[in-house]
Amino acid sequence: MVSIREEGFKETFKALKKLDAEAPKKLKKIAKDAAEIVAEETRNTAPVRSGLLASKWKAGATAKGADVRATGPVYLAVQTWGYPSHNIEKNLYPHRALDSKESEFKELLIEGVEELVNEF
Secondary structure (H helix, E strand, O other), rough: OOOOOOOOHHHHHHHHHHOOOOOOHHHHHHHHHHHHHHHHHHHOOOOOOOOOOHEEEEEEOOOOOEEEEEEOOOOHHHHHHHHHOOOOOOOOOHHHHHHHHHHHHHHHHHHHHHHHHHHH
């Protein structure tokens, strides 16, 4: 799982919850939309044979932040972290995807939170 934790996200979540009952849902959607940028890049850079590995990467969001995770194929960890005894080198494509899209993620998250706060 590739995770992005922004300082103050949890506190913002709690403060918005006090203002409006729907605000936390809106904040989760903003975070998930931002994480989708990283998830898409991860899917695009995943090793491809059948396409199954790439299709398992999903964006998610909670009250604490946003994440990109994969579920499914057992070989996911092997493809990511490698398996030296079987001559499979590690391929940290999720981390490279995060590094390449981190600024876009932060920008979208900040814009979304500003828009949400301006509603009040």
